Amino acid sequence: MERRSCVAGFSSDSLMSKLLSGKLATVAGLVGLLFLSGCATPPPADDPDAVAEFQQLNDPLEPMNRTIFDFNDWLDRNALKPAALTYRAVTPHFVRDRIADALANAKSPVVFINDLAQGNVSRGGVTLLRFLLNSTFGVAGLMDVATPMGLPGHVADVGETLAVWGVDEGFYLVLPLFGPSNPRDAFGLGLESTLDPLSYYLADHKMRWVSTIRFLTSGLSQREAYIETLDDIKRTSLDYYSAMRSLYRQRRDAQIKDALSGEWAPADSINKRR
């Protein structure tokens, strides 16, 4: 019974039904097995406040999510954060900035595709221009020369594009290693590499190892950038899990709102300042 209520919570108009075709069905079936053991108990129907809260939290798999979250946190404390701290200790700030810029530049084609898919032509134009400027004058993207010219970067991903197209987030989902997500964003994450021309190029030229290094460096670079932020959230929250859930949702909503508006607000404020 509980299992049915859990599945019914997201099957209607979420991405899940769209995913259930072909090879993905096997994966979905396996994931479904995990779901069965990880369903949250819905509150009694005679407590409308609690029911409203349950729906608003939209976290029917909370027990499973918490287990994965704890695993991720364990991994973070024992491997990722120490690695990020070491990375910070052994590299000057300038070098880390160059690495972050190069990684962002390498991601530009995917951002560009998403900008266009979202119907944000001007944002796409900025991405393209940035890519051209930074790849040439910026020495293979190592220097972000476009931002000082009033063309700051932005990110766009497949999950965001799907949201712009009207696909619902589904429900809260914590992915192993990748952390806070939902079926829509998880699907987008999986699709990300298949959209990346650079990945194809590297695969065709038997240089998959470059992709691996890129993936690892990107993880390290991002974790390093969030050392203080994550420390702060962990230190100030009573329940790290729910704080992260709320933060992820809000941040995502803001990004999607931004993508829907089609504006690239940061550039405006910078131009005003100059």
Added chain:
Amino acid sequence: MTTSRFTLLSFLPRGLAVLALAVSALLSSPAAAEKSPEEAQTFIQNLAQQAISTVANQQLSDKDRNENFRRLFVASFDLPQISQFVLARYWRTATPEQQQDFVKLFEDLQVLNWAQRFKNYKGENLQVTASAKDGDKGFSVDSQLNHPPAQPMPVQWKVRQGDDGQLRVTDIVVEGVSMAITQRSDYNSLLQGNGGKIDALLAALRTKIDQMRNGNG
């Protein structure tokens, strides 16, 4: 509003009516004059400057920094309003004593959190860029936290004019993430896990505050 006041007046004895008028005149005295978005903007700019000069000072001892911040925080943040928002439906079920306890503990914890954040101050400066009216007696003030060469970080302030006419902060939204909403989810989840018992939340807050004081949050 006016019509209802007049019908009410006609039912009141004359002496009481005079008293009621005097009270309503007091309530709408110039002290409670409505603030403009520009004033809200100035308020935030001053608040940031004060914070940087009295709290971010690296020479301060932890104790002085906490004291300075508490003074600034209590004067400039609408703690009762924030507490009510953060506790959401549990505010209604809490006893007045629990509400008071919560406001006090929330204040203590926020002071410790912010003092810690300001301890890591590295010369960032806050630049107010715009402000607008936001609901009744509310304002939203846009600003950005600058720390070159990093990209400026957008910070939005929710400001409300209290019944005493003073402007106070009710929320800070950093890159689209509201502190009040995050705290509400955090605290509500703890309450939910403890059958909605406010005392469980108060106990958790006390533990957290002790941890922070002992320097291992």
